Amino acid sequence: MAATVATAAGVAVLAPAAAQAQPARTDTVVSVRATAQKPAHLTVGSYQAYLKRNWAKGGRDTAVKFAGLTPRQQRKFLRHLENRDVYEALRNQVKGSFGMPLHTVAPYDKDIAFVTDVTTRIAKDDAGTLTVRFSVSERIFNIPVTTETITVKGATQGEGKSKKAVTTAELKNVNAAVAITAGPARAASKGAVTRGSVTWTAKPQVKAFGAKKVVKEQGAAAVAVKTNRYFAASLTNG
Known part of the structure; x- marks a missing residue:
């Protein structure tokens, strides 16, 4: 502001005004940098505030379940959230036949489990549209904290199948x-094979998680012919 006033007043006061303005700009830069620094750890208070900011995106349900934990469990819950190894371990590779839902629970430790679900169907429309929905979820004390899902659709009948292939991605993250x-x-859809994929990028918000982002590749492929209909899906670290 001092520099602006000096310009309006004229050349005579420009130099001293600029000299006075310099420390103010430096202080502002320092202040912004300090504000931008990530906190070292999550706290119960900061996590509850985060859930309120994301009330409509799973925060409400999670807040109720988090409040039901003991103080010791709450502290462990937060340490698990900011543990980079846990999020990197959220992955799986599965395959199966159409029409047979898949559900698996893989314990990471006594507090954490990874849950995988796959559902498939082939519609009775003119295109014989196939759908594969594949999701992998991290749960702490049976509370879902991150679920990454893709849904792949493609035609099994008619021409121009590649134009009808669609993939959508859905995230639930608290x-x-x-x-x-x-x-x-x-x-993409070519011949009897339909494929879909998405890349997830996780950027750390606390120092305890580490400085580097984590990239995951999630994909699903389906083969649908009259005598054989099956899928393969995976979530891996990129």
């Missing part, structure tokens, strides 16, 4: 230690 975003969803 892990305040990372901000997760999806890259462009990719889809």
Whole structure:
């Protein structure tokens, strides 16, 4: 502001005004940098505030379940959230036949489990549209904290199948230690094979998680012919 006033007043006061303004700009830069620094750890208070900011995106349900934990469990819950090894371990590779839902629970330790679900169907429309929905979820004390899902659709009948292949990505995340975003969803259909994939990027929000982002690739492929209809899906670290 001092520099602006000096310009309006004229050249005579420009130099001293600029000299006085310099420390103010430096202080502002320092203040912004300090504000931008990530906290070292999540706290019960900061996590509850995060859930309130994300009330409509799973925060409400999670807040109720989090409040039901003991103080010791709450502290462990937060340490698990900011543990980079846990999020990197959220992965799986599965395959199966159409029409047979798949559900698996893989314990990480006594507090954490990874849950995988796959559902498939082929519609009775003119295109014989197939759908594969594949999700992998991290649960702490049986509370879902991160679920990454893709849904792949494609035609099994008619021409121009590649134009009808579609992939959508869905994220449910109440892990305040990372901000997760999806890259462009990719889809293709060639012959009897339909494929879809998406890239997830998790950026750390607390120092305890580490400085580097975590990238995951999630994909699903389906083969649908009259005598054989099956799928394969995976979530892996990129």
